Amino acid sequence: FCWRSEMKLKRFLLRYYPPGIILEYEKGGALKTKSIDLLDLSPETDTEELISAIRKSEPLITASRVDQVKLLIVRLQEKLGQQDNRRFCLFKALQAHILPLTNVAFNKSGSSFITGSYDRTCKIWDTASGEELHTLEGHRNVVYAIAFNNPYGDKIATGSFDKTCRLWSVETGKCFHTFRGHTAEIVCLAFNPQSTLVATGSMDTTAKLWDIQTGEEVSTLTVSQLSLSLSVSLSLSLISHLSFPLISTCSHNHPCPHPFVNDFIQRVHTLIGHRGEISSVQFNWDCSLIITGSMDKSCRVWEAASGKCMATLAGHEDEVLDVCFDYTGQLIATASADGTARVYSAVSYQCISRLESHEGEISKICFNAQGSRVLTASADKTARLWDVQSGVCLQVLEGHTDEIFSSAFNYEGDTIITGSKDNTCRIWR
Incomplete structure (x- = not known):
């Protein structure tokens, strides 16, 4: 046999x-x-x-x-x-919301995107036409965290300062479930790959898992206030990469109603070394490495299996506000309140390029799918496109009249969305 x-x-x-x-x-x-x-x-x-x-x-x-x-x-x-010499032009400027935007996100194909706002709504947009498809209404405070259940893209989760998360139908815009249980603002969320669970992270120092079909709470992951951002983000990142989270323990006050899930929830490592609050965290593609950005002006690289700190990436003169890997996990990018960004090798930990020309803090940074370009969003009202290897600023995306809070590439890297405090989002193609 x-x-x-x-x-x-x-x-x-x-x-x-x-x-x-x-x-x-x-x-x-x-x-x-x-x-x-x-x-x-x-x-x-x-x-x-x-x-x-x-x-x-x-x-x-x-x-x-x-x-x-x-x-x-x-x-x-x-x-x-293939060489990517694309220049982006403004395709649409959308008066998206009546108050500032908080976040933007694409579905996997890039055919549609969503925007969250201080106006308590999330909106679904058609990328090709710029047409508003649905307005998701029901939250009673800022809609801060938003996500598609990629790669399926048929559901959206929204997390709000009203302490609830809602699950919506992309096709109809109707609300499937309202997840209640947090006692403070929800600041981050993520789906698992099978789109059976959604995780929410809150300022109440907990992350919660929710069953998408039933709308029931599956478990509560308890974290400390000091390491809230790190612990919640790690929990959510693991939800995104694995079938079950492996980072924190269930609360004694909130037993897990799904014993099978509970069996898999355990603390793996506590990553100790930063001297300031953790602002951002991400796994590489194969979950072998973790990067953390901190208010202590540094980024650290950790080995996921052992919890060992592999390197400290120093050099920024102010807080590191965002960090990310490229798709292959070969490169790391950091964005700082000092108005600069940096690209590092995830192999040698050497700085490859410094991205310097913004006139305000950089709050968001991301690679295109090819790993050849970096996109930054800044308080100076611009987003900028950079060459990874040389650090040359290839293009300034300008036109917003206030801070840009969020920006994103689609999967193919041929469309960019920017969301701003000026209440608008812009599509660049």
Whole structure:
């Protein structure tokens, strides 16, 4: 009875960002998938050596499949080798809300996006036309945290200063559930990959898990006030990457109604080293590394498996307000209240480039999917596009009349959304 005979490869799916090949196979009558992540792939990678290494670790790649795999790798290399000299033009300026925007977010395909606002609403927009599709009304205070349940994109979660989270239908704009239980503002949220759970983080020093189907609370994760931002964000990041969170313990006052989930909730590590409040935290693609940005003016890189601090990235002259990895986890970007941003290697921890020309603090930073460009949003009323390697400012996106709180690339990297304190959002293409 051969293990390989149980599994039958049906087809390959290509993933450009980060580069990888998805194997769709049949096992025991059920269709399943697994991925071959090629995070170190470059146009110069020796395809023969790579295929040999893949075959050693993946039994589904038999001799008869080698030519197919080679063609897929070459396609990925061609995609990685494409030059991106795109300049963005203002496509639409939308008078989105009657009060300042808090956050913006794309669905996976980039066909639509959402905006949250101090006016207590979240709005769904069509990216191609700039048309407002739905206004999600019901919150009684600022709508601060917003998210699609990507990659599905059929539901939206909104977290508010009214201490509730709401789950909405993208198609109809109707509210499925209102999640009640937090005793202070909800400041962050995330879906798990299967879109069965949503996690909310609150200033009441707890994160809560909610069942999307029933609307019931699954568990409460308790954190300390001092490390609220770090602990909540780690909990939510793990929800985004894993089937179950592995970061904090259930509250004794709020037992978990789902014992199976409770079995998996445990504290893994406490990351100690920063001397100031944690402002931002993120995992890399394979969850092997964590980066944290802090009010102590530094960013730290941690090994997720051991909790060990691998490096402290210093150099900013003021608080680090946002941090992020690129899709492959090879690069790290930091944004600071000193008006500058930096790009570091996640391998050598050396500074690759310094992004200097903003005239106000930088509150948000993100890479495009290709990892060749960085987008920054600033209090100087501009968003700026930068070349990762040289640090040259390629374009200034201007026109907002007040601070830009949030900005985002779509998955393909050919559309940008900016959201501002001036009550508007802008689509750049």
